[in-house]
Amino acid sequence: MSTPSPAGYATGRILRPSAKSLPEHSRSHNRALVLQTLYRSGGISRADLARATGLTRVTISDLVAQLIVDDLIVELGQRSPLKGEDARPGKPATLLDINRRGFQIIGIDLSDHAVLCGGVLDLDGAVLERREVRLAGADGQSATGQAAVDKVVALTRELIAAAGAPILGIGVGSPGVVDLGGTILSAPNLGFRDLPLQAMLAAETGLPVLVANDANAAVLAEHSFGGALSDTMLVRIGHGVGAGLLLGGTPLFGSRFAAGEIGHVVVGTDGGAPCACGKVGCLETWLAIPRLEAALAAAPDEAGRTAILRAAGERLGIALAPVVGALDLAEVVLSGPADTLGGPFTDAAIETLRNRTMAEFHGDLTVRMTA
Amino acid sequence: MSTPSPAGYATGRILRPSAKSLPEHSRSHNRALVLQTLYRSGGISRADLARATGLTRVTISDLVAQLIVDDLIVELGQRSPLKGEDARPGKPATLLDINRRGFQIIGIDLSDHAVLCGGVLDLDGAVLERREVRLAGADGQSATGQAAVDKVVALTRELIAAAGAPILGIGVGSPGVVDLGGTILSAPNLGFRDLPLQAMLAAETGLPVLVANDANAAVLAEHSFGGALSDTMLVRIGHGVGAGLLLGGTPLFGSRFAAGEIGHVVVGTDGGAPCACGKVGCLETWLAIPRLEAALAAAPDEAGRTAILRAAGERLGIALAPVVGALDLAEVVLSGPADTLGGPFTDAAIETLRNRTMAEFHGDLTVRMTA
């Protein structure tokens, strides 16, 4: 599952992985293919699988037999005879499905600034258990560095104890810059720097661990469970502003693993507020929730609040228009506090985006909260 | 080589291709791996190849034997004994190399507005022959639609006749929107609409044909021959403005095969000139070469010209900053007339880009012409 990162990745500049291909790769590939197909539409027969995948019934039978031994697939019994018009001749099919209750997954979200939250999920993404740990210690100081790592480990242990079935793996979404090996290169809020969290948790638990950027994880989750398309951008708006990009169904990492870090891109040609990073008019200065809420609190009336939200939404649209145009995105998903971002903000962002990109782009612009 | 586009692509919404994996895929994959390795550094032995690829000497011998039969690899004779310090024990190695002179490639560029140009290239990308066809007919009208297709076919025939060795395939770079199957969905300049040029040329010549967006082809060429990195954006500036994106070494197509079509993205928040598309301040209105040259001609002095170029470069920087930030690009390559874009324009674009993105991005910004 979790492949150790090749030496080439450590240098920062990705070397071509010189990936040789063995026949056994076929096997695991096809195993995954069967599982994916079955995952998307369970309750189908071996023959259906064969038709869906293009493999032979024989091969499917072989693969399924192994997967049943591994307890990843279960037989549901025979297909009901479909009386009436839909009656079909021939031997009735034995239906298969992924063992949806037999395994569980642990997910941990480090993106909140005050609370580490995690959960035990089943394979459908339903949350079975939920646990939280406050980052602030007894002294009121927010834990960082090693103290924060300890809290993460403690939360992980708690979740493992709470699980009611074998755990397939652990997924961690972290803010900041995370490389392919699950090392958090930089996460200012938590005080992490070159922290090999994935390796640490793997050693700690003995389970497969995947540590990734939170926005990237979120967009993948939207794609898997939220029905997002294969070319999607998910913009996270909170204390900072980040984004996860899904292009052709695969997440984008970028040359320095910093893809989606759009918080400090200057937007517009008319100045703006100074930013902590030293520039003026960064996207974060327009959109960060604390600033937005402060401005809203100072607004005299409802119309004023709407104007503030519309202005912020416009800024987002201005910043995203070139990205949407250049990438031909089909969808943009916003993630953040719904009460603030749900109304005029989103409307203004949509309008601005449409006005500033080609007429062809009439794709939907949806706003949803992350699961 | 040219895979027929699955039915799923025709709908516009990409369905997962449900790619099964056969053992023979391993074979072709490893064949390609050997050829790539040998292409990048020719004059190495079978044992070297084994070490470079991770495959066994046995397997390499087998693969190489087949490739020699196919005339894709040639033996160069034994390695010179390397007298002196570099002397090595053991059986002397027989060196191999790609058959660099044995095959040729035909490349055709449809992006110029007045002339179709094409060439015969060897495997190193060197141009051996060059042919051109003017689009304007006897009546002075620029050929479009079927007339333009006829000219492309004629040019192709001419190039095939000019080739001095077996032709591996034909590559065509077209402006506009091109899908994965080589159908030009839309190319206003040439009057193409839903034109299956790839299939037509393949039927006409019996050779493998690849039709792709010109900017995408250019960025791939830049990556292969020009030393561009794996995360690169190539911006073509001519009568229109387009871009090709290379992310992680693979080109990006976008959800509607329109990735890189940034010409009609509105840039800046301070108005601009009206555009043919109906909006105001599109990138093309700032950068298109005819407009730029007209403005330059009207400039009173050298300082005025510099100011105009700097302003245009700034606009490009403003438009690209969010893209570079969101994608974490390592490199931006500009393509267009060097005398116009080479100096202040590029400098201004670089400065603007650096000022508007995070401090981390100190990657190089190079300007080169396409081969």
Added chain:
DNA sequence: TTTGATTGTTCGTACGCTTTACTAACAAAT
């Protein structure tokens, strides 16, 4: 001369998928 190292080949083996051929089970027609 002997020893050790390197190259490239031959032989046998393990694995994965396909084709072919078969049995089991069912619906519809007779």
Added chain:
DNA sequence: ATTTGTTAGTAAAGCGTACGAACAATCAAA
């Protein structure tokens, strides 16, 4: 009740791919 035709799933044989072990050829160094 029997026959016919279809579908589901399994078993055996075959082909392709890569690997490991063993070996011959070759050369440098002791």
